[in-house]
Amino acid sequence: GIQVEQSPPDLILQEGANSTLRCNFSDSVNNLQWFHQNPWGQLINLFYIPSGTKQNGRLSATTVATERYSLLYISSSQTTDSGVYFCAPYMEYGNKLVFGAGTILRVKS
Amino acid sequence: DAMVIQNPRYQVTQFGKPVTLSCSQTLNHNVMYWYQQKSSQAPKLLFHYYDKDFNNEADTPDNFQSRRPNTSFCFLDIRSPGLGDAAMYLCATSRGGRGYEQYFGPGTRLTVT
Numbered sequence: 001g002i003q004v005e006q007s008p009p010d011l012i013l014q015e016g017a018n019s020t021l022r023c024n025f026s027d028s029v030n031n032l033q034w035f036h037q038n039p040w041g042q043l044i045n046l047f048y049i050p051s052g053t054k055q056n057g058r059l060s061a062t063t064v065a066t067e068r069y070s071l072l073y074i075s076s077s078q079t080t081d082s083g084v085y086f087c088a089p090y091m092e093y094g095n096k097l098v099f100g101a102g103t104i105l106r107v108k109s
Numbered sequence: 110d111a112m113v114i115q116n117p118r119y120q121v122t123q124f125g126k127p128v129t130l131s132c133s134q135t136l137n138h139n140v141m142y143w144y145q146q147k148s149s150q151a152p153k154l155l156f157h158y159y160d161k162d163f164n165n166e167a168d169t170p171d172n173f174q175s176r177r178p179n180t181s182f183c184f185l186d187i188r189s190p191g192l193g194d195a196a197m198y199l200c201a202t203s204r205g206g207r208g209y210e211q212y213f214g215p216g217t218r219l220t221v222t
Contacts, residue, residue: 030207030208031208031209031210033210033211035213040215041146041197041199041215041216041218042213042214042215042216043152043199043201043213043216045210045211045212045213048210050208086151086152090207090208092207096154097154097211099151099152099153100151101150101151102151
């Protein structure tokens with residue numbers, strides 16, 4: 001099955017710093033989602049991005065499907081950005097997201 | 110606002126006592142999913158409904174069942190919860206077809222005593 005690797009596994013930032021999270025996947029995918037899981041456990045949709053670049057405020061994402069990776073950029077980080085960030089490519093065959101192990105982000109004030 | 114709702118948010122059950130978790134949606138989506146997420150792990154798909162068609166993941170234990178009486182509601186039944194079933198249970202929905210965006214509810218955190 002498809003393998004999804006996220007890096008780094010853990011990241012500590014000072015408030016105001018920028019960061020890049022990476023997601024590599026081993027096979028062709030139909031689509032890809034990025035999620036933020038908040039401290040209460042809810043998965044918040046950040047991006048739905050099969051290819052190209054999208055921006056939403058301080059966050060942006062880029063997926064290069066032909067090279068099998070996606071990047072999530074967080075600029076001017078805030079303490080509320082803390083949590084776990086999951087990348088989840090959508091398997092080409094089947095109605096199924098495959099989650100990476102996540103990146104745990106801690107933003108310190 | 111259209112959304113995915115899960116009840117209850119927190120559930121405590123006893124070892125071996127059946128429990129039912131509920132999910133409803135106002136998005137009118139064809140597909141509803143149940144995921145299990147244990148501490149410090151990624152969500153794991155248990156099964157999903159595409160309209161009335163039930164699709165079980167190969168490694169989902171028989172102890173987990175699901176019902177979808179109509180488009181809006183889907184239930185997760187755990188017939189005999191064990192201590193290892195303590196987890197966050199997440200419901201999600203999407204439109205039909207391949208690759209549509211999934212939207213998640215807030216989750217139900219299950220404790221087994």
